[in-house]
Amino acid sequence: MLQQTQVKTVIPYFNKFTKEFPTLTSLSKCNEKKILKFWEGLGYYRRARNLLSAAKIIVKEKNSILPRSYEEIKKLPGVGDYTANALLGLVYNQPTIALDGNVKRIFSRILNKQDSKINFEKFIELNKKILFNTKRNSDFVEALMEFGALICKPKEPKCNICNIRNACKYLSSSKKIITTKFKIIKYKNYDIFCYVNKNKQIALTKDNNLGFLNKFNLPQIKETKKNNKKSWKFLNKYQNSISNKRLNINLYYKFTNKIPPSFTWYSIEKNKEFVPNFTKKIFKQVSTIF
Numbered sequence: 001m002l003q004q005t006q007v008k009t010v011i012p013y014f015n016k017f018t019k020e021f022p023t024l025t026s027l028s029k030c031n032e033k034k035i036l037k038f039w040e041g042l043g044y045y046r047r048a049r050n051l052l053s054a055a056k057i058i059v060k061e062k063n064s065i066l067p068r069s070y071e072e073i074k075k076l077p078g079v080g081d082y083t084a085n086a087l088l089g090l091v092y093n094q095p096t097i098a099l100d101g102n103v104k105r106i107f108s109r110i111l112n113k114q115d116s117k118i119n120f121e122k123f124i125e126l127n128k129k130i131l132f133n134t135k136r137n138s139d140f141v142e143a144l145m146e147f148g149a150l151i152c153k154p155k156e157p158k159c160n161i162c163n164i165r166n167a168c169k170y171l172s173s174s175k176k177i178i179t180t181k182f183k184i185i186k187y188k189n190y191d192i193f194c195y196v197n198k199n200k201q202i203a204l205t206k207d208n209n210l211g212f213l214n215k216f217n218l219p220q221i222k223e224t225k226k227n228n229k230k231s232w233k234f235l236n237k238y239q240n241s242i243s244n245k246r247l248n249i250n251l252y253y254k255f256t257n258k259i260p261p262s263f264t265w266y267s268i269e270k271n272k273e274f275v276p277n278f279t280k281k282i283f284k285q286v287s288t289i290f
């Protein structure tokens, strides 16, 4: 849940989730619809699906025990290098480091070397005797994450209270590396076309190739190019962020009873199905036309 999502947002979700699914077995018995309902609002819904698939595999094929080897754990859906190392360290106390942007920043500051010039795997391998000189590897994995978030922060690191300040080349160097990168956020323009009817319903389809939110029910969405909008009424213009995308949206609607075969009618007001926040916002805008 914490991937790409802030702790304060996650806490209520985590509490509700672990209350409903206290064990891997209870989670593995859940269906996709239910898990998505529990995830509703967190975004990045692929994480929920992967979690569910992984739980089913662990229960059915691994005797309900999380694999202990890097190779096996990486075969689980949604588990890449970072998650594999985090799980092996946190769950099994193995000597691993979950290497994300925060941890890379810590090491590159200690060396005062730009991260693009460091082979981190090699660095960890060469320094494993120092790094894993503890029996508390699970605490070490956690501590590195916290250290990056609270002390060696992206901006204004707290060097004055840092326990490793004497070993840090960033602090002692007169020519400090630059570790804060500013990303230029680009907005993409999309036209969203909503079929609506007099019963306050909107037609949604899973038939889209957007790359984000695919497999979810959405209205017709097209990248703004030369879309034929003649028969559509313009409703609103707004911005939306989804995953790492920023969208400029032009919303159009048309009253009709005829919809293409891949579309299904959904109630705008009384909808009980899982719909992502992206779709909820569209519902809210469209509800103003009735």
Ligand code: SF4
Pocket: 106, 109, 110, 151, 152, 153, 157, 158, 159, 160, 162, 163, 164, 165, 168, 169, 170, 171
């Ligand atoms: S001294 Fe400052 S820059 Fe160096 S590791 Fe500590 S907090 Fe980070």
